[in-house]
Amino acid sequence: MKNNFSGHLAEFMARQFFRVQGYGIIAKNYVTGRRTGAGEIDFIARRGKTIVFVEVKKRRDMETAAEALKPKQIKRIRRAAENFLAGQSRFQGCDIRFDVVLICFPFQIKHIKNAF
Numbered sequence: 001m002k003n004n005f006s007g008h009l010a011e012f013m014a015r016q017f018f019r020v021q022g023y024g025i026i027a028k029n030y031v032t033g034r035r036t037g038a039g040e041i042d043f044i045a046r047r048g049k050t051i052v053f054v055e056v057k058k059r060r061d062m063e064t065a066a067e068a069l070k071p072k073q074i075k076r077i078r079r080a081a082e083n084f085l086a087g088q089s090r091f092q093g094c095d096i097r098f099d100v101v102l103i104c105f106p107f108q109i110k111h112i113k114n115a116f
Contacts, residue, residue, distance in 0.1 A: 006105065010058035011042050014101040017109055018054070023047040032083040039080030050095045053081045055115075058103045062110060065102040074098075074116050 015025050023045040030041040042056045055077055059065035077098065085091055100115035 007056075007058055010103040010105075011056045013103060013107075013109065014054065014056045015043055015045075017101065017111065018043075018045045018052075021047070023052065026051070027084070030080060030084055032080045039076030039078075039083075041077055041080050041084070044084065046094075049093070050097060051085075051091055052097045052099050053077060053084075054099050054101060056101045056103060058105070061104055062102055062108065065104060065110075069100060069115070 011028070015028065019025065024047070026044040026046050027041070028043040030044060032039055041053050043054050045052045045054060055069060055073075057065040057068045059068055081096070081098070085096070097114055098116050100112045102110040102112070
């Protein structure tokens with residue numbers, strides 16, 4: 001399976017996983033500061049008063065997927081989240097969480113809440 005296609009499929013599966021759990025998807029592939037290293041968020045979800053910024057990691061096995069998120073990327077995701085929230089006054093007072101979804105094909109999924 002081509003990496004680009006399998007990456008999009010993994011993100012789609014993760015969004016469906018969140019929807020089944022009662023989350024609404026606010027945005028997908030949110031990018032801020034293109035070509036500046038500012039950051040990208042795979043998708044942003046909401047359930048009640050909780051906003052969740054989600055990073056999806058697809059690899060051949062769960063251990064490799066778990067190791068794929070590096071400190072530099074975490075910093076970029078946080079920066080992108082700050083940028084997103086700065087332009088969204090409707091989310092003031094909401095709890096914020098950063099989750100990671102690990103995916104291995106054909107179908108293995110692990111949701112890590114408050115990953116960072």
